[in-house]
Amino acid sequence: MADVKNIATRDSYGAALKQLAAEGHDELVVLDADLAAATKTGVFKKAYPDRHFDCGIAEGNMMGVAAGLSTMGYIPFVSSFAMFAAGRAFEQIRNSIAYPRLNVKIGATHGGISVGEDGASHQCCEDFALMRSLPGMTVICPADDVEARAAVRAAFEHRGPVYLRFGRLAVPVFHDEANYHFEIGKGEQLTEGSDIAIIATGLMVNEARIAAENLAKEGIHARVINIHTIKPLDEELVLKAAAECGKVITCEEHSVIGGLGEAVCALLSEKQPTPVRRIGVQDKFGCSGPAWDLLREYGLCAANIEANVREMLGK
Structure with missing residues (x-):
């Protein structure tokens, strides 16, 4: 990039x-x-x-x-x-x-x-x-x-x-201000792909972009979706991604309990049953340390997204 x-x-x-x-x-x-x-x-x-x-x-x-x-x-x-x-x-x-x-x-x-x-x-x-x-x-x-x-x-x-x-x-900063439009409740699709959908929010969106770029070199085409509005969730965009990709990974700098991952899982369980894996803080507290080191320690990084994608796809 x-x-x-x-x-x-x-x-x-x-x-x-x-x-x-x-x-x-x-x-x-x-x-x-x-x-x-x-x-x-x-x-x-x-x-x-x-x-x-x-x-x-x-x-x-x-x-x-x-x-x-x-x-x-x-x-x-x-x-x-x-x-x-x-x-x-x-x-x-x-x-x-x-x-x-x-x-x-x-x-x-x-x-x-x-x-x-x-x-x-x-x-x-x-x-x-x-x-x-x-x-x-x-x-x-x-x-x-x-x-x-x-x-x-x-x-x-x-x-x-x-x-x-x-x-x-x-x-x-990866958005182009001249061509960017923000609307509450509407996410955005950042990459094409039908092998798996990576739905991310906050700083995890760029990590998802990096992961998708690296996975593409291996022949894995991941669809990256930026969900800036966690509530109300863009249900149409999430359901479309799940239907067309068949597998979903959510990524957030938040507990896997109660955040974006659970919002996506609740929607899909009711309207589009789909295998989902949640990347986030796994029911534990944080600790003190340099920010990027902590993000990697807690799996909030492109490398962990890539590993989860490979595992879900059996690669």
């Missing part, structure tokens, strides 16, 4: 918020929980200090503040690490935002194992499961900078609660 830029999607989040404000969207406000430098909302704060509110290390209260602001016509983006946003503030998200279906957007950074040296306490691999369980909650996990910035804009334009997960780790 050609050389590409590497950008963390948390940087994309801050840049997208600033761009939306620059376009004259005065109803946009940003809340943070003493982490503006890490979540990158500090970019917005520097440009629009009167519309950025630091709520301190009180994430539950911050969700309540955002709920109140939304009832006054503002569109708040509430920002913190995924562990603190989805985890610590779950009750307030459930009762104060999701239950009344308020127009609040949750920007959760530092999701997954790739948080790295911060260790298990900060490596949130449960957020998809928590947020998927809430009625009416849209759950998005972009794969690169272009997609992340487009996702923030789509969330802003969407009416209702949205959970967006961004990463700490700089990842390759």
